[in-house]
Amino acid sequence: xxxxxxxxxxxxxxxxxxxxxxxxxxRRETSSPPQNPIASDGTNVKIYRKAYNILDYYPxxxxxxxxxxxxxxxxxxxxxxxxxxxxxxxxxSISKDVYELVVEILYKMNPQSLGNPSLxxxxxxxxxxxxxxxxxxxxxxxxYDAIFECIxxxxxxxxxxxxxxxxxxCIRTITQSPxxxxxxxxxxxxxxxxxxxxxxxxxxxxxxxxxxMKTSDSQLPDIFKKMLPSRDSTPITKRFLPxxxxxxxxxxxxxxxxxxxxxxxxxxxxxxTPKLVNVRSAQIKTNLELIGMKVPHLNQ
Numbered sequence: 021x022x023x024x025x026x027x028x029x030x031x032x033x034x035x036x037x038x039x040x041x042x043x044x045x046x047r048r049e050t051s052s053p054p055q056n057p058i059a060s061d062g063t064n065v066k067i068y069r070k071a072y073n074i075l076d077y078y079p080x081x082x083x084x085x086x087x088x089x090x091x092x093x094x095x096x097x098x099x100x101x102x103x104x105x106x107x108x109x110x111x112x113s114i115s116k117d118v119y120e121l122v123v124e125i126l127y128k129m130n131p132q133s134l135g136n137p138s139l140x141x142x143x144x145x146x147x148x149x150x151x152x153x154x155x156x157x158x159x160x161x162x163x164y165d166a167i168f169e170c171i172x173x174x175x176x177x178x179x180x181x182x183x184x185x186x187x188x189x190c191i192r193t194i195t196q197s198p199x200x201x202x203x204x205x206x207x208x209x210x211x212x213x214x215x216x217x218x219x220x221x222x223x224x225x226x227x228x229x230x231x232x233m234k235t236s237d238s239q240l241p242d243i244f245k246k247m248l249p250s251r252d253s254t255p256i257t258k259r260f261l262p263x264x265x266x267x268x269x270x271x272x273x274x275x276x277x278x279x280x281x282x283x284x285x286x287x288x289x290x291x292x293t294p295k296l297v298n299v300r301s302a303q304i305k306t307n308l309e310l311i312g313m314k315v316p317h318l319n320q
Contacts, residue, residue: 046079096164108206112215
């Protein structure tokens with residue numbers, strides 16, 4: 021219920037006609053100032069608009085549905101991407117100029133502004149004063165509240181896909197905006213103000229769930245385990261060769277003997293297979309003995 025009260029407080033703010041959750045309103049009637057500007061009869065939440073002397077009725081069931089849409093993980097991840105585009109250095113807030121650029125793009129999508137473009141400037145002035153009253157910039161929580169109100173007005177249904185489609189269209193328009201290309205997104209002058217809530221608790225929970233976790237190899241299917249490289253840093257050719265003990269390994273003397281024979285050999289085949297050198301030497305010894313010559317031992 022506390023979460024719903026926060027949304028009711030946002031709806032009660034003196035925004036322009038471009039906001040106010042008209043889609044969720046069941047009826048509106050002229051009224052004198054009531055004792056409490058926000059009241060409930062158990063079925064509806066009644067919000068008094070002082071600027072227009074009217075009383076708006078919002079069904080509680082509709083407000084609960086609206087809150088579920090606002091906290092949908094898919095919509096949250098889309099608006100988080102928009103925030104990261106506007107805030108590449110991950111500052112705790114964005115400046116007023118960056119915020120107004122996004123709001124102007126969304127207000128230009130409003131059907132009311134197509135027939136009367138002057139409404140954009142007028143309504144932006146009204147709503148900006150409400151969103152940034154006494155502030156130099158907006159945190160992500162404040163930015164999310166403001167942008168959701170704009171997107172909620174532009175949607176005709178309660179489908180998450182429509183909300184995300186409008187948000188994605190806004191992101192594409194931002195990247196193509198020449199004004200956005202000239203903005204200093206790394207400016208920190210708006211940070212010279214007291215710290216405020218950057219993320220609501222429900223936002224922190226969603227962000228933890230959206231963060232990819234490292235999956236253990238034991239949890240993967242067998243087909244994926246075969247595709248993964250071995251954690252052993254030893255080259256695969258060495259891992260599958262039989263291990264040679266120290267007793268079987270060639271001595272340093274034999275190694276130098278092979279090197280010397282390689283230098284004397286003219287044939288690349290002999291340099292590759294030193295055993296052929298010994299075979300050739302044995303043949304020479306046999307031939308010399310046949311003709312009666314005394315041959316010294318090769319090992320001497």
